[in-house]
Amino acid sequence: MAEITLDHARTIISAALAKGRELNLKPLTVVVLDAGGAMKAVEREDGAAPGRIEIAGGKAYGAVMLGMGGRAQMDRAEAQAYFIAAANGALGGRMVPVPGGVIVKDGDVTIGAVGISGDASDQDEAAALAGIEAAGLTAVP
Amino acid sequence: MAEITLDHARTIISAALAKGRELNLKPLTVVVLDAGGAMKAVEREDGAAPGRIEIAGGKAYGAVMLGMGGRAQMDRAEAQAYFIAAANGALGGRMVPVPGGVIVKDGDVTIGAVGISGDASDQDEAAALAGIEAAGLTAVP
Amino acid sequence: MAEITLDHARTIISAALAKGRELNLKPLTVVVLDAGGAMKAVEREDGAAPGRIEIAGGKAYGAVMLGMGGRAQMDRAEAQAYFIAAANGALGGRMVPVPGGVIVKDGDVTIGAVGISGDASDQDEAAALAGIEAAGLTAVP
Amino acid sequence: MAEITLDHARTIISAALAKGRELNLKPLTVVVLDAGGAMKAVEREDGAAPGRIEIAGGKAYGAVMLGMGGRAQMDRAEAQAYFIAAANGALGGRMVPVPGGVIVKDGDVTIGAVGISGDASDQDEAAALAGIEAAGLTAVP
Structure with missing residues (x-):
């Protein structure tokens, strides 16, 4: 049953937002996708701008469709910018290849991804990692 | 302060899903939008198909962008199909003009909308109404 | 491990095409998707027009995104045309709501869908059912 | 009879995946297109991320639409980035101009192209070349 559940998603969001409050981050938006790229759960904190959903x-x-976390995508973009640009075009321009997009694994199986936006990318990623850890799952940034 | 909050959205989702379980409905997907049409919170129950997010x-x-609930849109579609078709085209094809899309008001002010999909449209709407009522807000189906 | 495998997909395609040859159908195109709507395997027989991939x-x-087989979608379209039209718009116009789109389940869990095009819709569906049966999986037309 | 057949496509995919296993590559996705850019056959190995279909x-x-293999496109992108960017725009953003996209010729006639993604671009290309060779056809990387 390697599938992300709504319980997983709620735990991830709740722990990620708690981490954001602990670190005194700006209002965060958390999106949890399943392994096919469809939303499982989303929360946008009060004060977070509407386009943060898309970010x-x-x-x-991008993380779940390429099987590559946002930090790995950023590294690849810095080494070979046109590959990431082209991949993004092929995926309809929906990728945002920076830290804060983190693959979620249950053991060896990818079951989804978390994306967070609102503060600096490194901080967004820290909140995502805290959320995934709280759910007892494995994060690949 | 007529604005939908994350607390509102959580209460709406939680009460709508509880209503769904009480009525023994199929797995539901609940989307809560703010007054600008951006997502505030989303939950998709286990077993709900991925495209239910879009439905x-x-x-x-459609409810928040037209200021007309899904039931009113359906009535209008039955009376004047080309109006709803054209409105939908103008809105990028993103409307689904059936019951289950409900405007959320705080007093006289529209602060967002709730959309539910998964069971028959009338049942989806019943769950949405239960959610909005639990948040102490006013529903316009 | 309720996930569609490449072995499943190959068996489905091979048996569906064999059924097509047995029934002397026109050249068929078979698309097997996973539970998230991404392609797992595709084959287009010689003589099948290129747009059959999209059909x-x-x-x-549509079957996997809505959790509703093509035959069920057709029935719904005949009862409430604008719902299926609007759902299709919300899914980017990618649905083709006729028989020949069949959900694939492993026990109770949806693991993907098969779509076949090339002959009459009823014949396309017969080939899809034969393929899914050969893989030891459950079909929902 | 300069046209890619389903037999060609099956041989290409089977030999490309065998090469991938021989070289111990990550899970591969193989897409075989005809001379018009339509899919002839596709296989995505278990464990390959869903967006690898688009990559x-x-x-x-890009290879078949420009008549230029992925390696040649990458060289052109490095020499004249705006040309490849503009070509990609004109082709709807569907190009991914890196090695692993290989034109397939029967004698002098282009009959299609193979695209592989999953490992490093050079490895993806090696698998594509092995597949095309196994089919007795000519590869233009």
Whole structure:
């Protein structure tokens, strides 16, 4: 049953937002996708701008569709910018290849991805990692 | 302060899903949008098909963008199909004009909309109404 | 491990095409999607027109995204045309709501969908059912 | 009879995947297109991320639509980035101009293209070349 559940997603979001409050981050938006790239759960904190849905969602979408976390995508973009640009075009422009998009694994199996946006990318990623850890799952940034 | 909050959205989703379980409905997807049509919170129950995000989201999107609930849209579609078809085209094809898309008001002010998909449209709407009532807000189906 | 495998997909395609030859159908195109709507395997027989990829793929895509087989979608379209039209718009126009799009289940869990196009819709569906049966999986037309 | 057949496509895919296993590559996705850019056959190995369809497909699509293999496109992108960017825009953003997209010729006639994604681009290309060779056809990387 390697599939992300709504319980997983709620735990991830709740722990990620708690981490954001603990670190005193700006209002965060958290998007949890399943292994096919469809939303499982989303929360946007009060004060977070509306387009943060697309930014957080794009971080998670690129991660799950390429099987490559946002930090790995950023490294690849810095080494070979046109590959990431072209991949993004092929995926309809929906990727946001920066930290804060993190693959979620249950053991060896990818079951989804988390994308967070609102503060600096490194901080967004820290909140995502805290959320995934709280759910007892494995994060691949 | 007529604005939908994350607390509102969580209460709406939680009460709508509880209503779904009480009525023994199929797995539901609940999308809560703000007054600008951006997602505030989303939950998709285990077993709900991935495209239900777009269906539930489309019900809520049409409601908030037209200022007309899904039931009113359906009535209008039956009276004047080309108006709803044209409105949908103008809105990028994102509307789903059937019951289950419900406007959320705080007093006289529209603060968002709820869209639910998964069971028959009338049942989806019943769950949405239960959610909005639980949040102490006013529903316009 | 309720996930469609490449072995499943190969068996489905091979048996579906064999059924097509047995029934002397026109050249068929078979698209097998996973539970998230991404292609697992595709084959287009010699003589099948290029756009059959989109037709077969659209049958499978609508089935898996809505959790409703192509035959059920057709019935719903005949009862409430604008719902299916709007759902299709919300899913980017990628649905083809006719028989030949069949959900694939492993026990109770949806693991993907098969779409076939090339002959009459009823014949396309017969080939899809034969393929899914050969793989020891459950079909929902 | 300069046309790619389903037998060709099956041989290409089977030999390309065998090469991938021989070289111990990550899970591969193989897309075989005809001379018009339509899919002839596709296989995505278990464990390959869903968006690899678009990446592998984009490599093959650019190759057949421009008549220029992925390696040649990458060289051109490094010499004249705006040309490849503009060509990609004109082709709807569907190109992925890196190695692993290989034109397939029967004698002097282009009959299609193969795109592979999953490992490093050079490895993807090696698998594509092995597949095309196994089919007795000519590869233009």
